[in-house]
Amino acid sequence: MRCAAGIETRTVEESSINLDPIQAAGRLTPEAMKAVIAWGDGYSVCDHCHKPFRLDYVANPPIADFHADLSSWLGMDQSQVVPGARRAFQEVTGALVGKGEPVMMTGMGHYTAYLSVEVVNGVVREIPPTPDHHITADTAAERIEAAIREFGYAPKLLFIDAVDFMYGNFHDVKGVARVAHQYDIPVLYNGVYTVGVLPVNGKDLGADFVVGSGHKSMAAPAPSGVLATTDEYADVVLRTTKISGDVTGRRFGIKQVGILGCSLMGAPIVGLIASFPTVKERVKHWDEELANHKIVTDALLSIEGTKIASEVPRRHTLTRMDTSASFDVVARTHKKRGFFLSSALAKRGITGIMPGVTKQWKFNTYGLTREQAEYLAAAFVDIAEENGLRIA
Ligand SMILES: Cc1ncc(COP(=O)(O)O)c(C=O)c1O
Numbered sequence: 001m002r003c004a005a006g007i008e009t010r011t012v013e014e015s016s017i018n019l020d021p022i023q024a025a026g027r028l029t030p031e032a033m034k035a036v037i038a039w040g041d042g043y044s045v046c047d048h049c050h051k052p053f054r055l056d057y058v059a060n061p062p063i064a065d066f067h068a069d070l071s072s073w074l075g076m077d078q079s080q081v082v083p084g085a086r087r088a089f090q091e092v093t094g095a096l097v098g099k100g101e102p103v104m105m106t107g108m109g110h111y112t113a114y115l116s117v118e119v120v121n122g123v124v125r126e127i128p129p130t131p132d133h134h135i136t137a138d139t140a141a142e143r144i145e146a147a148i149r150e151f152g153y154a155p156k157l158l159f160i161d162a163v164d165f166m167y168g169n170f171h172d173v174k175g176v177a178r179v180a181h182q183y184d185i186p187v188l189y190n191g192v193y194t195v196g197v198l199p200v201n202g203k204d205l206g207a208d209f210v211v212g213s214g215h216k217s218m219a220a221p222a223p224s225g226v227l228a229t230t231d232e233y234a235d236v237v238l239r240t241t242k243i244s245g246d247v248t249g250r251r252f253g254i255k256q257v258g259i260l261g262c263s264l265m266g267a268p269i270v271g272l273i274a275s276f277p278t279v280k281e282r283v284k285h286w287d288e289e290l291a292n293h294k295i296v297t298d299a300l301l302s303i304e305g306t307k308i309a310s311e312v313p314r315r316h317t318l319t320r321m322d323t324s325a326s327f328d329v330v331a332r333t334h335k336k337r338g339f340f341l342s343s344a345l346a347k348r349g350i351t352g353i354m355p356g357v358t359k360q361w362k363f364n365t366y367g368l369t370r371e372q373a374e375y376l377a378a379a380f381v382d383i384a385e386e387n388g389l390r391i392a
Pocket residue numbers: 022083084085086087109110112113161164165190192212213214215216224225
């Protein structure tokens with residue numbers, strides 16, 4: 001069915017398996033789905049906004065309680081909801097970084113982190129990954145020293161991914177944060193692949209800012225995300241307005257500057273909150289997610305020539321495979337070329353791997369049941385066998 005604006009009814013096949021790394025942990029819970037329908041009108045939660053007229057003070061739906069819960073759940077002091085992790089990056093750079101000032105970024109950072117420096121006319125200085133795709137404290141120290149020599153003062157902020165989007169590798173957040181703090185550089189922990197799927201305690205990690213993505217990892221609608229910080233940085237980054245109109249003298253209460261007053265006011269905030277109890281529970285079961293993931297990677301590794309390009313053993317459900325000596329060999333002569341793999345998977349109800357790619361590709365098994373993991377594992381082996389690849 002298609003509405004007058006041309007939007008088709010979206011059907012989500014419950015039994016199908018979507019391996020798209022960015023979608024795996026963002027699918028809504030049934031509770032969020034219902035809440036989104038009930039609260040989908042534009043500014044729906046604003047019916048319940050009373051003095052002092054700020055989103056995080058709304059008692060019903062329980063937005064105020066959610067903020068308090070979120071801060072303690074992340075091991076931080078204060079938090080805010082934002083329209084996506086990228087807006088949290090922007091809020092922090094907006095508060096801490098001036099024109100021409102350096103920010104340390106890892107060479108494996110997301111493009112939105114780079115752009116959040118660009119939007120405030122800051123300058124990026126990178127910490128390159130090691131040949132095995134890790135960000136280490138030693139390299140961070142070297143690059144910070146180099147930036148200090150170049151600029152004459154320490155960088156204003158350091159971004160570090162808990163788990164990067166390229167390989168799904170874990171990085172030495174604690175070690176890097178310890179080094180950064182020796183130079184008084186605040187640390188932004190990018191938790192888009194951790195917050196909402198596994199336990200995170202920002203202060204234990206040495207983070208000054210913890211950023212999560214609602215639509216990527218907290219079973220929430222887009223755009224949504226979270227920013228948590230310490231009391232030390234809250235005064236600057238979550239600061240309230242002081243501006244006034246020079247002619248009218250107008251003032252704006254206690255609105256927060258970094259999110260231009262309010263951020264999520266309808267479906268995204270109620271969806272985020274409605275999924276939160278499930279999200280808090282599911283992070284306790286990360287080991288089960290890893291066990292399911294291993295069923296699939298073991299099956300893939302049984303296909304002769306197949307390797308894992310990410311760190312091993314796997315500690316995350318997002319993995320980059322190297323099938324240049326297996327599926328890519330098939331692709332060279334197959335009539336569908338590289339598309340044979342995505343097409344064979346689609347026939348089996350499996351989507352989310354980039355069509356046409358057979359050398360290196362990423363997938364994420366987060367949220368699959370044991371049965372689905374076994375089905376997926378068997379599907380890869382089956383596809384390999386029907387294309388003449390040997391199984392060890
Ligand atoms: C590592 C990383 N950081 C940040 C983002 C941006 O997140 P959001 O869409 O919530 O702004 C992404 C999105 O894919 C990502 O992979």
